[in-house]
Amino acid sequence: MYVKLCGLRTTADVAVAVDAGADAVGIVFTESPRQVDPDTARRLVREVPPHVLSVGVFKGIAADEVRRLAAEAGVDAVQLHGRYPQAAFEEVSALGVPLVRAVTLTSDTDVRVGAYGEQMLLLDSPVAGSGEQWDTTALDGARPEGRWLLAGGLGVDNVAGAVSRARPWGVDVSSGIESSRGVKDHGLMREFVAAARAAAPHSPS
């Protein structure tokens, strides 16, 4: 089970995520209680070891600005939320880093991983980072294959059930590992990684 912990804001958050065994950490560049400035982002990225993916998270920021910010910070991957057209993915992909396409599942969502040139697909609740769950029974008619992550309202107590219902390749969490909005709880971070791995130790390929 691939585990991404999102919305990290301090070097201590990064150290705990790495020690807990997270596969990826998300750093939010977009307006949010978890937003960090470019200098902080660069500092956080420097603390992420090579075996863990540092992911810059963007929403509503123009593709050329995404490219500039991501390159400046040195993130390993870029996650684009919302209505970015294919051309934006193409522009950002010139950076040469993997892309994550983060979308809400609706009847017209293209659930093919790679449809926009991305390496991972993230299915999230309508308001990213809100901690709200969404109805994953919608996956019954439109289940992605391959590298897709389930996100939206996951936490220590519900991740096992969510994984067994949705059968994702990986999971992503932010609110569920916080003590208050934007403040990571290091105990919950560790518990979440353990609970997600216990739910499904191996990801389907």
Ligand SMILES: O=C(O)c1ccccc1NCC(=O)[C@H](O)[C@H](O)COP(=O)(O)O
């Ligand atoms: O975290 C945010 O505030 C945020 C804002 C704008 C775009 C994306 C954002 N977060 C992205 C994530 O990957 C979250 O981890 C994901 O949406 C799950 O969030 P949650 O439901 O809080 O676990």
